Amino acid sequence: MIRRYTRPEMGAVFAEDQRFHWMLQVEVAVAETQAELGLIPKEAAKAIRERASFDVRRIEEIEKTTKHDVIAFVSSVAEKVGAEGRYVHYGMTSSDVLDTALSLQIQAAGRVLLTSVDRLIEALKTRAVAEAHTLCAGRTHGMHAEPTSFGMKLAGFWTELRRHRERVVNALERNAIGKLSGAVGTYSTQSYEVEAGVCRRLGLKPEDIATQVVPRDRHAELFVALSLLGGGLERLAVELRHLQRTELGEVIEAFTPGQKGSSAMPHKKNPISAENITGLSRLLRGYALSALENIALWHERDISHSSVERVILPDAFIVADYATDRMATLIEGLYVDREKMLANMNLSGGSLMSSHLLLALVDTGLSREEAYAEVQRLAHGLKSGDTLREAAGRDAKVSQRLSAAVLDDVFSGRKHQESIAAALARAGLKGGSGDVHAAADGKARK
Numbered sequence: 394m395i396r397r398y399t400r401p402e403m404g405a406v407f408a409e410d411q412r413f414h415w416m417l418q419v420e421v422a423v424a425e426t427q428a429e430l431g432l433i434p435k436e437a438a439k440a441i442r443e444r445a446s447f448d449v450r451r452i453e454e455i456e457k458t459t460k461h462d463v464i465a466f467v468s469s470v471a472e473k474v475g476a477e478g479r480y481v482h483y484g485m486t487s488s489d490v491l492d493t494a495l496s497l498q499i500q501a502a503g504r505v506l507l508t509s510v511d512r513l514i515e516a517l518k519t520r521a522v523a524e525a526h527t528l529c530a531g532r533t534h535g536m537h538a539e540p541t542s543f544g545m546k547l548a549g550f551w552t553e554l555r556r557h558r559e560r561v562v563n564a565l566e567r568n569a570i571g572k573l574s575g576a577v578g579t580y581s582t583q584s585y586e587v588e589a590g591v592c593r594r595l596g597l598k599p600e601d602i603a604t605q606v607v608p609r610d611r612h613a614e615l616f617v618a619l620s621l622l623g624g625g626l627e628r629l630a631v632e633l634r635h636l637q638r639t640e641l642g643e644v645i646e647a648f649t650p651g652q653k654g655s656s657a658m659p660h661k662k663n664p665i666s667a668e669n670i671t672g673l674s675r676l677l678r679g680y681a682l683s684a685l686e687n688i689a690l691w692h693e694r695d696i697s698h699s700s701v702e703r704v705i706l707p708d709a710f711i712v713a714d715y716a717t718d719r720m721a722t723l724i725e726g727l728y729v730d731r732e733k734m735l736a737n738m739n740l741s742g743g744s745l746m747s748s749h750l751l752l753a754l755v756d757t758g759l760s761r762e763e764a765y766a767e768v769q770r771l772a773h774g775l776k777s778g779d780t781l782r783e784a785a786g787r788d789a790k791v792s793q794r795l796s797a798a799v800l801d802d803v804f805s806g807r808k809h810q811e812s813i814a815a816a817l818a819r820a821g822l823k824g825g826s827g828d829v830h831a832a833a834d835g836k837a838r839k
Contacts (some may be wrong), residue, residue, distance in 0.1 A: 407707035415494035426590035440477035521547035529734040571597035578603035605694035616684035645725030701800030
């Protein structure tokens with residue numbers, strides 16, 4: 394992944410030499426376990442533990458001849474160890490060290506990613522509580538539907554992100570797997586006891602049944618979890634992009650001193666972070682597709698998955714981490730224009746309360762079809778500056794059934810405030826007291 398989208402914490406996990414670092418950890422753990430079991434001399438394991446190291450340039454030099462990076466790595470390490478180096482990689486096949494090291498790298502990357510996810514979860518929770526009673530128009534099909542609150546909007550994203558976190562954690566757990574069962578996975582050159590001992594040392598679990606590689610359904614699940622995380626980030630990003638449109642202007646991304654929105658138009662403040670996150674989520678879905686394609690390998694193994702994983706593994710973690718961290722920054726610095734939210738609600742003249750007016754009429758004995766027709770007639774007949782509350786109050790059919798006090802209550806927004814507060818409380822979020830309501834004239838006010 395390009396440097397622009399690589400945070401240092403995640404970039405360090407996928408630095409050029411880190412792959413060999415994890416591989417070396419596996420080789421040392423294998424030697425120590427084999428020595429405990431009496432399979433190699435204890436002096437050899439001691440030498441490997443103390444002297445094993447690698448030189449990337451030397452590995453590359455050897456690989457020019459071998460055309461095999463693992464053999465080049467093992468040869469480089471053996472040179473550093475000396476005579477006891479002949480016990481490096483003893484009884485192993487390449488996939489043993491590669492797949493086990495890959496699991497270690499995945500766990501390290503997962504820890505970094507979850508730090509960013511947790512930051513975003515906390516940011517959404519904080520803002521959801523702060524905006525719990527900030528009324529705004531709920532929209533379906535892009536049109537005014539019913540009142541909601543901006544905190545309620547954010548609470549939905551907060552709960553979704555926690556689900557994404559759970560999926561990522563579960564997938565990471567299913568990828569905390571070691572595989573040291575040798576060629577085609579039969580343990581013919583390496584006993585299960587070695588595999589079990591190495592996994593205990595490295596904090597992994599032995600693969601149940603391997604071919605020559607860890608089955609790639611495990612990795613595909615992880616990439617799908619990352620793509621779902623990206624989908625959640627995109628859903629939030631798209632919402633924020635829409636709310637930032639000039640015609641709405643309900644929220645604005647933080648705009649720092651000296652920042653410029655356009656080379657030609659000085660007035661522009663564009664939703665660049667939300668747009669960036671939207672684009673990056675597309676990459677995550679693409680990586681998931683590639684990971685799914687990696688599941689079906691020939692017989693006990695081929696290496697068609699290898700070239701794919703060298704690209705998509707670092708890229709997926711780097712992109713997911715960057716996008717999550719950037720969204721956390723966006724949410725933390727997001728400006729919420731409460732006055733504009735109220736003004737936008739008033740554009741539909743109180744029609745957002747139509748469903749409650751409908752129910753009030755049904756309660757008087759009208760059929761739902763009759764009540765629906767009456768409310769629709771009033772709502773569709775509103776003139777500029779008119780409100781549904783005013784239209785209902787002067788309409789003979791409605792005013793005969795509903796008193797002014799009942800109409801005031803219908804258009805007060807009280808039920809919305811109460812139901813939203815209850816929903817947030819059930820989710821574990823508690824906001825301050827509500828100070829925004831829909832007034833009796835059908836217009837939202839503070």
